Amino acid sequence: MSILGVESVVFGVADLAEHARFWSDFGLPVEHVDEQEAIFRLASGSRVIVYAHGDPRLPVPDPFPGDGIKETVWGAAGAGELETIVARLAREVAVTREADGTAHAVCPDGQPIGLRVWAKRPVVSTASPVNTPGSHPRFNQHRIWRQRAIPKTINHVVFFSPDYVASFEFYERMLGFRYTDHSLGTGIFARADGTFEHHSIFWVNCDLPIAPDHFKFMHIAFGMDDIDEVMLGANLMEARGWKNTTMNTSGGISRHRISSAIYYYCEIPGEAGEAEYHADTDYLDDNWVPRAWNFKFGSLLWSNNAPPIFRGPDIPWEMTFDADRQSFAPFRKAEPGKQPATGELADITAADEHAI
Numbered sequence: 001m002s003i004l005g006v007e008s009v010v011f012g013v014a015d016l017a018e019h020a021r022f023w024s025d026f027g028l029p030v031e032h033v034d035e036q037e038a039i040f041r042l043a044s045g046s047r048v049i050v051y052a053h054g055d056p057r058l059p060v061p062d063p064f065p066g067d068g069i070k071e072t073v074w075g076a077a078g079a080g081e082l083e084t085i086v087a088r089l090a091r092e093v094a095v096t097r098e099a100d101g102t103a104h105a106v107c108p109d110g111q112p113i114g115l116r117v118w119a120k121r122p123v124v125s126t127a128s129p130v131n132t133p134g135s136h137p138r139f140n141q142h143r144i145w146r147q148r149a150i151p152k153t154i155n156h157v158v159f160f161s162p163d164y165v166a167s168f169e170f171y172e173r174m175l176g177f178r179y180t181d182h183s184l185g186t187g188i189f190a191r192a193d194g195t196f197e198h199h200s201i202f203w204v205n206c207d208l209p210i211a212p213d214h215f216k217f218m219h220i221a222f223g224m225d226d227i228d229e230v231m232l233g234a235n236l237m238e239a240r241g242w243k244n245t246t247m248n249t250s251g252g253i254s255r256h257r258i259s260s261a262i263y264y265y266c267e268i269p270g271e272a273g274e275a276e277y278h279a280d281t282d283y284l285d286d287n288w289v290p291r292a293w294n295f296k297f298g299s300l301l302w303s304n305n306a307p308p309i310f311r312g313p314d315i316p317w318e319m320t321f322d323a324d325r326q327s328f329a330p331f332r333k334a335e336p337g338k339q340p341a342t343g344e345l346a347d348i349t350a351a352d353e354h355a356i
């Protein structure tokens, strides 16, 4: 194992106080908030760090206009792992170091990243057993009664990439990330080798009609214990007036087929992107066989009230195992004439954004 997951994300924002209020309502445990910074630390030890635009601690140059995650800091398992990765990285991109050993670099797609040793904390997390008509593991027990949604982990970050195949291959080559799944034409899911969550990062194709034409933050997902905790969070966020952007099941929660995860999105202030409550995702290791999916089939498991492109009797049940990565070739930018996207992908609209 070398990378354990997201140690921290660093937001650059216009309205620091508003963002601090948002993340407090979202349930992130506050470590420190003042007029210069807002820092939240989860049970895993991962942090969400928020600075105002112009703060010298933000990457220069700014990777994209507006609010969002400006740097993703990956946590290395130890000093040896960190030095190995930094040495490898330095062969392809410029790397700078801080006095505490933290390394900074910019990926070829424009994403600023950091690397530092991370003492990741074990997370105490449990869900109520699930009863079925023929199986009653919750026998003579009531469900867990929760008072407040408290995110435990940062499960993944998502960025728009102008060349999502190349973005993944850089991460694989430099950081040892594993290929998990490919939603054809929409993006690749990849896992840090030191975590079991289905994906630690997802790159969304900038050629989609919903996407900007440049690298940009899209969303960040937080691990929750179960569907009850997701709904507690959703209820509180809606009561406090934060905008739900989960457009695809009556405005409520949904579940992806790829990753199996239940999800609920809120819009981060400043149109920064979305914060996602995330529960019951797939957990896996290197025995996993990557899959390539028709994007309409892979996107939604609960699709009755989804945007039209994701429902109906003509959704093809198309999934192939893709250990040999044959699915990558049509989407490589480096091979002219093979991009982009089919006519179906061109039909995706803004309302479909959170279904993929």
Ligand SMILES: [Fe+2]
Pocket (backbone or CB within 6 Å): 156, 158, 219, 220, 221, 276
């Ligand atoms: Fe997500």
